[in-house]
Amino acid sequence: MSLVKWGFIGLIALPAAEILAFLLVAGLIGWFPAVVALVAISAWGIILLRRSGRRDLDRFIEALRTEGLAALHLGSPGAASMLGAVLLVVPGFITGALGGALVLPGLRRWATAALAKIANPMTLERRQRRSDHVIDLEPGEWHHVPDKKSARRRKRERETRVE
Numbered sequence: 001m002s003l004v005k006w007g008f009i010g011l012i013a014l015p016a017a018e019i020l021a022f023l024l025v026a027g028l029i030g031w032f033p034a035v036v037a038l039v040a041i042s043a044w045g046i047i048l049l050r051r052s053g054r055r056d057l058d059r060f061i062e063a064l065r066t067e068g069l070a071a072l073h074l075g076s077p078g079a080a081s082m083l084g085a086v087l088l089v090v091p092g093f094i095t096g097a098l099g100g101a102l103v104l105p106g107l108r109r110w111a112t113a114a115l116a117k118i119a120n121p122m123t124l125e126r127r128q129r130r131s132d133h134v135i136d137l138e139p140g141e142w143h144h145v146p147d148k149k150s151a152r153r154r155k156r157e158r159e160t161r162v163e
Helices: 003-029 031-071 079-089 093-103 105-119 124-131 148-162
Strands: none
Touching (some): 003 031, 031 093, 079 093, 079 105, 093 105
């Protein structure tokens, strides 16, 4: 299945999973402490967004300016912590756990590496090996050299068509 279909299924399944997680936590610690925990997690997310949200958003926009669309990944400055704070604001224990993993620096590295492996089947090591062979040049640093073999082949093809 495509990533869009999995995303749609996830958006439908997330509320059911959040309700189930709430019922499990409420069964373990009680209803009132579970509600207080949900409110506390959301309040933590709001505080983080108010405190560092603008700074992280500015860093993310600057990364978009310099890197372009290549900056749209969790490793870009401010993206993971901003997404984590947004996930903390959404009420639920699952989104709270994911948001907390993206907000805390030690867990953020682990979470971004795990999400990168899930989102892209090509592992980070293989991507690193592939990028070792790529040399990125500015437009003024290279020029086109025509391939003599292909030019001869095109000339022969034209000659055979004329005959």
